[in-house]
Amino acid sequence: MNNVSRALVFYFLLAGPALAQSTALNIPAQNLPDALYSLSSQTGVQLLFDAEDMKNLQSRSVKGSMNSEMALDRLLADTPYTYEASSTNTYVIKTAPAEKPHLMPEVKVTGVIDPDSPYSTRYNVPSTTTATKTNTPIMETPMGIQVVPKSVLNDQQAITLEQSLNNISGVFPGLGFNGVETFNIRGFDTFDYYRNGVRFQSALTQTGNREIANLERIEVLKGPASILFGRIEPGGMINLVPKAPQAKSYYSLQQQFGSYNLYRTTLDATGGLNQDDSLLYRLNFAYEDKGSFRQFVDNHHFFVAPVIQWQISNRTQITAEMEYKTGKFTPDYGFPAIGNRPANLPINRNLGESFSKGNYDEITAGFHWSHALNDNWEIKHRFYLQRTDEEDNAVIPSGLRVDNRTLDRFFAGFRNNDVETYTTNVDITGNFETFGIQHTVLMGGDYYNFKNSGLLIDNFNFPSIDIFNPIHGGTAVRDPLDDFLFQTREDWFGLYFQDQIKLPYNVHILAGFRYDNARIEADNTFGGVTTFLDSKQDRISPRVGVLWQPIRFVSFYGNYVENFGAPNLFATGINGQSLRAETAQQWEAGIKTEFFDGRLSTTAAWFQLTKQNMAVGHPDPQLAAQGFSVLTGEARNEGVELDINGELLPGWNVIANYAYIDSDITRANDATLGNRFPNVPKHAGNIWSTYAFQNESLRGLKIGGGVTLRGKREGNLDNDFQMPGYAVFNLMTSYAIKLGKARVTAQFNVNNLFDKEYFPSSGGFNRMRITVGTPRVFLGSIRIEY
Secondary structure: OHHHHOOEEEEEEOOOOOOOOOOOEEEEEHHHHHHHHHHHHHHHOOOOOOHHHOOOOOOOEEEEEHHHHHHOOOOOOOOOOEEEEEOOEEEEEEEEEOOOOOHOOOOOOOOOOOOOOOOOOOOOOOOOOOOOOOOOHHHHOOOEEEEEEEEHHHHHHOOOHHHOOOOOEEEEEEOOOOOOOOOOOOOOOOOOOOEOOEEHHHHOOOOOOOOOOOOEEEEEEOOOOOOHOOOOOEEEEEEEEEOOOOOOOEEEEEEEOOOOOOOEEEEEEEOOOOOOOEEEEEEEEEEEEEOOOOOOOEEEEEEEEEEEEEEEEOEEEEEEEEEEEEEEEOOOOOOOEEEOOOOOOOOOOOOOOOOOOEEEEEEEOOOEEEOOOOOOOEEEEEEEEEEEEEOOEEEEEEEEEOOOOEOOOOEEEEEEEEEEEEEEEEEEEEEEEEEEEEEEEEEEEEEEEEEEEEEEEEEOEEEEEEEEEOOOOOOOOOOHOOOOEEEEEEEEEEEEEEEEEHHHHHEEEEEEEEEEEEEEEEEEOOOOOEEEEEEEEEEEEEEEEEEEEEOOOEEEEEEEEEOOOOOOOEEHHHHHHHOOOOOEEEEEEEEEEEEOOOOOOEEEEEEEEEEEEEEEEEOOOOHOOOOOEEEEEEEEEEEEEEEEEEEOOEEEEEEEEEEEEEEEEOOOOOOOOOOOOOOOOOOEEEEEEEEOOOOOOHEEEEEEEEEEEEEEEEEEEEOEEEEEEEEEEEEEEEEEEEEEOOEEEEEEEEEEEOOOOOOOEEEEEOOOOOOOOOOOOEEEEEEEEO
């Protein structure tokens, strides 16, 4: 396919009345592609045009009774475009003078404006690659896959993954603390995220919140994803899709400012570097400096992400990219629990010390290239490296005494906490037919090399503190006897095969398997004693899915997937032997629908997800006291999810979700048997909706709002305290105007409108480290686009 910037958008609707027949039209002045879409929708005509080329143009308004040609005359007035009837009820929109027919670019039949256009306001995305590694429509994918596009992020002024992922059902904040972002998906915690399908271990980098300024969208694959992407927790996979270079020049500068001394500047620029646009670039930049409602807490970082893409030929392209981030963060461990609830303390109270700070440098660099061997076969290759250097000091709560006010603490700090990751993969995809049956085949392999080394210094004699009358002033004194020296190396190698089969009557089958061979080595020294871990594992994991699309806008699907995870590195068997890797299986069934010519999508799913080989204490109390474990733990999460996203009416967008999860520890050697997993609400939902006024007098004005709902959640595996449910309401308004060739947008958001006190997550393994929710926040911004 030609460069994205030359791809045409083909609007296809059911044939309407005769072209000469007049129709009552009401199309407000707006950007030209949207106006043409409205004309097609209101008249039933088919329009063929290049949305990418005309996205910066504005149309006149069209009101009254007229035929299609009269409406086109008015819409295209004062633009460099004209139209030509190509067949009955079909028009081609093109520049004047008309281009020769044999020079017409390739036509892309999507029915929608390109969702990756910088000006796109769409709330739904029709196709993804995360579930299959091929560009497959969501309506033809027999897996649960949800997307948060950048238009939603812009409307919500989201600046963290946690804010962004509220828009996906069954995704909640996990065991996050100390500069680490983790998430709970379908009841299981995941410490990793992916970037364009490449894995990064965020839990061991300690580099604060992941910067999202250069993200085009966030895709979440529900359920086990190890079949294509290697060892991962079974709840699901978060895949971050960065912005790609565009041939059409685009520049955006945004300044945000808000409560608690938040100042954030972002820049986005893209375009061609030579005359034929074979060399493209994209540059994203962000600088953020913010305080907090929490005592002692402040964070800031600098981020830059350049991308260069070279279209060597119509069949070959290569892209080189980099991300660099440096900054400082404040470890914050929140509140302890008293009784069965978080301690009743002022939300600004910090039970650490003012010297608790961390700093980091993080760089990601790599390239990916693709070559089409012919019209049916293509090869792709990726290679990336990631390196982080981090140091910090932290005062960490260890336990609350029986008086329920004296908090014991210890001092800890990383020194030279270095993470180095190398990852590469090769994919070969092919399309062919056998006896009239269409196949899309994927064959590939990947290699992942991970190294983490450093020194953890400690002092377990750090002064305690009265949580109700805190007196700060402890100092960071190191006790060399408590030093912990660590070094971990992981080597993962995988091969995978997948076949997407299209049968008659719109039946789609997805079948594949993966072979994994993995090794984890760890050398840990504590108190002068060194322990070694060497775990070697291999496994074949299958995946199969079936989807039936009886009519264009309805799909029924089901799947069975197995997952290959990693062993618990903090648990050992008798005599220090390594434990086997965790495994999981999922059954899922659901229905997907599309309405209003694909502008509104819904997915409803039932799932049952079971995880085995979980390390639990040895049944012999004496061996358990020595720290030995056995693999008899098992947990099952079962539930239903509903996601809705798209356009209800012209200008009215919505993204909403609901999840019910029944979480159950089904096998254990202790009192946790039958308990729920921490941080997993039984009921949870979110709705966000905006309306952009369509009438001429209010054109450019947008209003919106929503609410995030969470039910009661268990705070730890013992289920001996809970975090209450909550509802947090948010509002927004924006106004955009044209100033010459630029568009200026002023926006104002209010998060937690009613200043609700809430606790989004806990540390999960004891009665400490309960995260305190952010109170009411005002956030404004000015964005200039050209």
